[in-house]
Amino acid sequence: MSGGQVLAGLVLPEAIMHTQWFAVLSTFVAVNTVLYLTLAIIKILPKAYLSDWIDQRNRRSETRSIYPEPDGGPPA
């Protein structure tokens, strides 16, 4: 579908495109494509993190650094 066009061909009867199974295949592919399209759009857009919208100041109750806090940090 890259170009949205299809090369001419007469190997198969044109009537095949008007059969029920072809219609189902076509819709099956369309559904999958729209599904992946949704995922593609999600990937194009910047990723949003809920945590960015919530004030996280002071969420950490202690330092995680290898250097202990001057007062020794909270009790274990």
Added chain:
Amino acid sequence: MGNLRSASERPMGVSVSRIPATPIATEFDTTTPSDVEDVPAAGRRLASRWLGRYVGLVIASITVAGSVLLWAVVSAYSPSVDQAAQSTTLFGRWHVAYDLQAPALTIALGAVGLGLLLAAGVAAVERLVLDSSRRSTDARAKLLAPKLVMAETRGVFGGPVSVTVIIPAHNEAGSIGATLDSLRAQEPAPERVIVIADNCTDTTEAIAREHGAEVFVTVDNTKKKAGALNQALRGLLDGLGDNDVVMCMDADTNLDDGFLAAGIQRFTSDRALMAIGGLFYGEEGHGLLGQLQRNEYVRYSREIKRRRGRVFVLTGTASMFRSRALRTVAESRGSLLPGINGDVYDTAALTEDNELTLAIKSLGGLMASPDGCRVVTELMPTWRNLWTQRLRWQRGALENLGAYGPPPAMLRYWAQQLGIGYSVIALSSFWLLILVTALATDGWVWFPFWLGVGSVFIVDRVVSAWRGGWRARLLAALMVPELIYDMYLDVVYVKGIFDITFARRATWGHVAHATARAPATTTDQMEAMS
């Protein structure tokens, strides 16, 4: 290295990550007694042995079942079959045939909803698992959980972060010198550099010493790279403290400037951080096939960045581990983890780096891939080499899942495999539709719906490969080459499932490089030699 991607999406243009997957042991080791053996562990081993064999079938069955279900739903909504192409004349000159065929609005909206649901579901599960690991105080199973590590190290200063680099090498005389030079150029340089000379018959050892490295010579090692690493780590870990970091890298790896500094900074600011995996990007060269692989790696790096460094695989190419992580893994093998008690790496694993990633993850350890820790990785020069490499990764990924089973910490990896599995079906049906349409259509017919859809996919591909430069963008914009590349990888995926199901032995290829500096993974070389 492990495998590339990881995403749970992909055909028709969406980048999928197969990267993080590296093979591994199929089964838990049953010969080694363990002090901490218990009934659940034994039960898990049994389940794991079954899964080890049939993991491919399980994944294939789920994906096929999903497809059949969707097909049934689509059939129930029985679309119209009487649509015919129409034609018009543009600007009074061009005769254009077009077909307004498009899925019904309800079906399209359903597909959008399903896509959103899947994406949100995978993200939510991963977040829940991560949060649960972070909050865990389960001292029996989550031995590396941040809360436990924090509690044990609270108020204790174990000295500044030091880095000991270990480099397994089997006949790496052509590349080890340059690798050691590049390590020395890091600012700060590592405290120690140890080259593990494994069954070398060339001058690797002498060159390593000339370049100022310590040399550890393996004794009777028959377990390839993992065995060599285990021998060296056994003596090394005992002498390392909490803030001493071990970095494992290949003998032909060049770190980007600032790799060590970025790693040290992260280990310093977070004493619960257990491991850092290098972000790899593809080397130059190898024509179109090289560019296809580079695009793949660029997208993988982008994905990791979007995930804020949450890592899929700690690549064997260059990864750093807090000594506690390696010690705990070694102590947990044979009970909580697959493998032999006392071994850091599981010697039965096809791709030991991915296995170690899963080991640390299942013990609740925090790991990251910071943007500053970048490393060049080798590319496969031929389609045949690519086939061998990816088959090994795929086989390894499946075996990992078989060995570790379905606990929550592994769900992301299951989702990845299921995603790729489904994408095989989706992409195949897409090609089938194109083929039938092409063979049965008389003349050019434009499909506006597909044109629109294709355009969005092109945007996605170009945007996701943007950082790779103009060549990457151009290739992405063409779309068809990448679709063919994806299809090729899909065939490898199916072959991997077939092989593991019918218990075929995986084979390894070794890329022979014309130049001394060209990279060839030590893993490959060791496996080739054995």
